[in-house]
Amino acid sequence: MMDKLAQETHLRFHEVPTMPPSLLGIRVEDTLRRAFIEAGGTLHVGDEVTSGVFRPSGEQLSLACIYTKKLKTVPINAEYFVLATGSFFSKGLVAGLNKVTEPIFDLDIATQGSRDQWYSEQFFSQSSHPFLSFGVETNQHFQPTKAGRTLENLYCAGSILPHYDPIAHGCGGGVAISTGYKVAEHVIAKSSVNTIPEAISEQRKGEMA
Numbered sequence: 001m002m003d004k005l006a007q008e009t010h011l012r013f014h015e016v017p018t019m020p021p022s023l024l025g026i027r028v029e030d031t032l033r034r035a036f037i038e039a040g041g042t043l044h045v046g047d048e049v050t051s052g053v054f055r056p057s058g059e060q061l062s063l064a065c066i067y068t069k070k071l072k073t074v075p076i077n078a079e080y081f082v083l084a085t086g087s088f089f090s091k092g093l094v095a096g097l098n099k100v101t102e103p104i105f106d107l108d109i110a111t112q113g114s115r116d117q118w119y120s121e122q123f124f125s126q127s128s129h130p131f132l133s134f135g136v137e138t139n140q141h142f143q144p145t146k147a148g149r150t151l152e153n154l155y156c157a158g159s160i161l162p163h164y165d166p167i168a169h170g171c172g173g174g175v176a177i178s179t180g181y182k183v184a185e186h187v188i189a190k191s192s193v194n195t196i197p198e199a200i201s202e203q204r205k206g207e208m209a
Contacts, residue, residue, distance in 0.1 A: 017173075044068065052081075052105050060152045063105075080153045080187045083107075083136070083144070084180065087159040093134060102136050102160070107144045107151075110137045110162035128168040135162030141186050142179060155183040 002013050015024045037043060047070040054061045065075035085092030085104070094103045095118075100111050111134050112118065118131040135156075136144045142155045158176040159166060166172030 044070070047071070049104050054105075054146065054151075057152055060150045061146055062152055063154045079191070080155070082180075082183055082187075083154060083156045083160060084158045084176075085160055087135065088131070090159075092160045093136075095131070100131075100134055105144075105146060105151075105154070107146050107156075108137045108148065110135055128165050132165045132167055133163055136160050137162060142183050155187065157183045 002015075005011075005013050017024050033043065047068045049066050049068050052066045053064045053075070055064045056062075063081050065077045066081065067073070067075055083092075083104070087093050088095060091103065093109070094101050098115055100109050100118075102109060112130045118134075119129045120127055138144045138156050138161065139150060142157060142161070143150050143152065144154060144156050145151065157179040159172060161175065161179060164171065164175060166175065
């Protein structure tokens, strides 16, 4: 369509993302969904994670499985998990009277002071609102902590992360894409390290046979 418009008008056309619902965003979402399913992924449309089971792993913790609202008592098991539930608007973070929490796994949160320090007195303040930079505390690999213990196979990406202001900095989409990409790279690297010894072992068994 873009090429046809350019040929007919001799003008250059550009797609510009807008506020939701964005046609460009819908197109990207559909493309990613198709790629995910074609790669063997299972998409649980309309479902949501309600809880998880944690197990000790040395000084760290490991997320063994998760449970969802629709599957109820049927666990979903995986080697790695990524939490990208967003901030307050999408209920990735929940604000109580005096505390901000992550509602699914009760992960450690980076906040600031008491409730009266969470916001500026002026709604359109030039200094923005502190709560916009709240999020789940992680290490450099975006692995969160729970009661001070790092979760070795759980990662966070996007607006659930702290220490940046998507409104003031204008970087919400960029942070979501870059952190998601970084998490994927780290998981792939760890998966490769774990699978290489197994592949060598299988190869040696074949040679011995």
